[in-house]
Amino acid sequence: xxxxxxxxxxVHPPENKHQSVTQPIGQLPIPEKLIIPLSQHIGAPAIPCVxxxxxxxxxxxxxxxxxxxxxxxxxxxxxxxxxxxHRPIAHASGMLAPCxxxxxxxxxxxxxxxxxxxxxxxxxxxxIEMIGNAGISGMGGAGFPSAVxxxxxxxxxxxxxxxxxxxxxxxxxxDDSAIRERAGEIVEGIKILSxxxxxxxxxxxxxxxxxPEAIEALAPHVEGTGISVVVFPTKYPSGGEKQLIYILTGRxxxxxxxxxxxxxxxxxxxxxxxxxxxxxxxxPLISRVTTVTGDAVGTPRNYDTLIGTPVRHLLEHNQxxxxxxxxxxMGGPMMGFTLPSADVxxxxxxxxxxxxxxxxxxxxEPAQPCIRCGMCAEACPVSLLxxxxxxxxxxxxxxxxxxHNLFDCIECGACSYVCPSNIPLVQYYRAAKGxxxxxxxxxxxxxxxxxxxxxHKERIEQAxxxxxxxxxxxxxxxxxxxxxxxxxANGSAVPSAAPAGTVPSSSAADIIAAxxxxxxxxxxxxxxxxxxxxxxxxxxxxxxxxxEEKLAEAINDDSGKQDKLSAAVENTRQKLEQSKSxxxxxxx
Amino acid sequence: xxxxxxxxxxxxxxxxxxxxxxxxxxxxxxxxxxxKVEGDPIVEQLDELLPQTQCGQCGFPGCRPxxxxxxxxxxxxxxxxxxxxxxxxxxxxxxxxAPELDAEHGEESEVKxxxxxxxxxxxxxxxxxxxxxxxxxxxxxxxxxxVIADECTGCDLCVEPCPVDCIDMLPVAETIADWKWSIxxxxxxxxxxxxxxxxxxxxxxxxxx
Numbered sequence: 083x084x085x086x087x088x089x090x091x092x093v094h095p096p097e098n099k100h101q102s103v104t105q106p107i108g109q110l111p112i113p114e115k116l117i118i119p120l121s122q123h124i125g126a127p128a129i130p131c132v133x134x135x136x137x138x139x140x141x142x143x144x145x146x147x148x149x150x151x152x153x154x155x156x157x158x159x160x161x162x163x164x165x166x167x168h169r170p171i172a173h174a175s176g177m178l179a180p181c182x183x184x185x186x187x188x189x190x191x192x193x194x195x196x197x198x199x200x201x202x203x204x205x206x207x208x209x210i211e212m213i214g215n216a217g218i219s220g221m222g223g224a225g226f227p228s229a230v231x232x233x234x235x236x237x238x239x240x241x242x243x244x245x246x247x248x249x250x251x252x253x254x255x256x257d258d259s260a261i262r263e264r265a266g267e268i269v270e271g272i273k274i275l276s277x278x279x280x281x282x283x284x285x286x287x288x289x290x291x292x293x294p295e296a297i298e299a300l301a302p303h304v305e306g307t308g309i310s311v312v313v314f315p316t317k318y319p320s321g322g323e324k325q326l327i328y329i330l331t332g333r334x335x336x337x338x339x340x341x342x343x344x345x346x347x348x349x350x351x352x353x354x355x356x357x358x359x360x361x362x363x364x365x366p367l368i369s370r371v372t373t374v375t376g377d378a379v380g381t382p383r384n385y386d387t388l389i390g391t392p393v394r395h396l397l398e399h400n401q402x403x404x405x406x407x408x409x410x411x412m413g414g415p416m417m418g419f420t421l422p423s424a425d426v427x428x429x430x431x432x433x434x435x436x437x438x439x440x441x442x443x444x445x446x447e448p449a450q451p452c453i454r455c456g457m458c459a460e461a462c463p464v465s466l467l468x469x470x471x472x473x474x475x476x477x478x479x480x481x482x483x484x485x486h487n488l489f490d491c492i493e494c495g496a497c498s499y500v501c502p503s504n505i506p507l508v509q510y511y512r513a514a515k516g517x518x519x520x521x522x523x524x525x526x527x528x529x530x531x532x533x534x535x536x537x538h539k540e541r542i543e544q545a546x547x548x549x550x551x552x553x554x555x556x557x558x559x560x561x562x563x564x565x566x567x568x569x570x571a572n573g574s575a576v577p578s579a580a581p582a583g584t585v586p587s588s589s590a591a592d593i594i595a596a597x598x599x600x601x602x603x604x605x606x607x608x609x610x611x612x613x614x615x616x617x618x619x620x621x622x623x624x625x626x627x628x629x630e631e632k633l634a635e636a637i638n639d640d641s642g643k644q645d646k647l648s649a650a651v652e653n654t655r656q657k658l659e660q661s662k663s664x665x666x667x668x669x670x
Numbered sequence: 671x672x673x674x675x676x677x678x679x680x681x682x683x684x685x686x687x688x689x690x691x692x693x694x695x696x697x698x699x700x701x702x703x704x705x706k707v708e709g710d711p712i713v714e715q716l717d718e719l720l721p722q723t724q725c726g727q728c729g730f731p732g733c734r735p736x737x738x739x740x741x742x743x744x745x746x747x748x749x750x751x752x753x754x755x756x757x758x759x760x761x762x763x764x765x766x767x768a769p770e771l772d773a774e775h776g777e778e779s780e781v782k783x784x785x786x787x788x789x790x791x792x793x794x795x796x797x798x799x800x801x802x803x804x805x806x807x808x809x810x811x812x813x814x815x816x817v818i819a820d821e822c823t824g825c826d827l828c829v830e831p832c833p834v835d836c837i838d839m840l841p842v843a844e845t846i847a848d849w850k851w852s853i854x855x856x857x858x859x860x861x862x863x864x865x866x867x868x869x870x871x872x873x874x875x876x877x878x879x
Binding site: 171173174175177178179449475476506509510512513514515516517519520523524528529530531532534535537538539541 | 732821844850
């Protein structure tokens, strides 16, 4: 058994995991409607590639990845596209986001799909492409596209593959039950990952010691594969990426660095299962294991849930007792958030739907003033100073917040959990992070505006300069002409007798003569003029005809445009008259 | 020479001091030339803090002229788009007390706005294009104009010149991408009137007494 390290801080909240593992993973009837949000992952939202009313088969692509960091979406069941519009999604804001709705036909007909079994002989690039096309994003929390995570092109080779089976948050047993029932497939997925990453030296499955059944289930499958199952004591939060890396390797990931920068890849155990399905069975990610638990539901258990299933559907099939607890939380009690409505769909990152009774999780008690006990600092798994951060967040001192490494906070909620004054500390940090991010964005925008303003000013000034230069050139040219004239006059027979006044007058006379010549040239060809006038008349007549037709139409429609149109007709007629009279003049 | 210096300590001191001052004076002069700072750095810093809407509500033609004016001792509370947070930041930089926003120059608005041209009504006069300080309006003479919303700073300057009043300042809608958590109510405020910032009648009576 390999050595493990101990992270600082952490808490031991009641686990409450036993309730939902009494039953095997269940299957729900296919819901009537599936709602698939276009953004279930980090990165650009997918772009719909289906139309309203289109028939889709299970596993068919309904939205394509938009760029590098994005994933496609697939139809979780067969049916008809019944809406592409904004719908409420699982987000703490309760705001709407673009979704595709599928009205299912119940037949659950698969699209033709095919996997490959000898992945060892396929290039990693091809395997990564398969994973990307299957729409797989991290299923543990943030939802980072897995294909991007696995993509080569990093500075150092990957020597450690860490599979995250920690599931440290209370109540949630989705990964636990998945391992119990699907350990073989999960290990197969890890082997595929190992092949993609060119067989890293260390492959570790990190798992807490509160899941003995899962550990037992994994044991026969990992034997002789070089994969080690590392068991460590249960503590919240051990499942954070950086925490788990420290527990398993003793290496601290520097702030702002990704595991890949340190030669590591950390992937959730649910994702490895999805990868196995994608590569060997050719199935895209259209379902996941979700825990439905809490005292307000009849039988807490895990379901293999189709992505897009409304939360209401899950609760209704589980005797949800609305009186016992009106709240529905997505995620666990520590990091989850209360859903604005039960109509929101399950997404690729939804590991738990928690419907607690009021006795189980009472409403937050009102916050009391901070007594500076320092318990939050002891509980913080990242060794931050939550109390200081709290003061600075209240005072909105962004510089100091950043100096105290606010952005290293993983929002695990351990500080709020231990706070004897019930201060919602994490909410302060989230708010402060949001403010700082907004300030940064505004800074970028204002710098951009400054650049544009300066460019604008520069452009105006340049135009002004050019105009000025032209004016100066013209002035110089006139003066030059004057000088030339003067020289010519001086050079002529009567050098001294010519008065000064004649020079400008003679040049003015020249200009007038030139203008007259130009006018005469224009007048010179009456044939041309006649032809031009005739053309004008012809086109005016045509326009008049069209305008009159329009007017007639408008009168029939009674659309209120008559006045305008009749004025236009009158106008055209007048112009026509004018042209005709001119032509007559010319003919004379 | 050495003898002379040795016998006249005052002369020795004078020579030493003059020598030192020449050396250090030369050094300072060299440093002043070599490490010369172009422009006024405080103006740069002030300009960084201003919101760059270039709206001119402060009475200056743009943010930079106002920054220059502040550096020369002008009031720091003339920027409504920046609002109190900008005033606080400038006060912090200059180490002066932060005044309230001067109402004479306008009020701080809660929501960001962006110009919107009702395109059916636009007659294509290009007046707004000329007014826009950041070239965020696109169009040509006698052709419809439109605002590039991403580039618009919401400065308002295009609204006034429009002869047909077809420009509206619309509030920027919050999207799910830029939504953020709000700061919770201060702890210790368990009494509803305290939370709302009202003063109870009893306290008012006490104050009166």
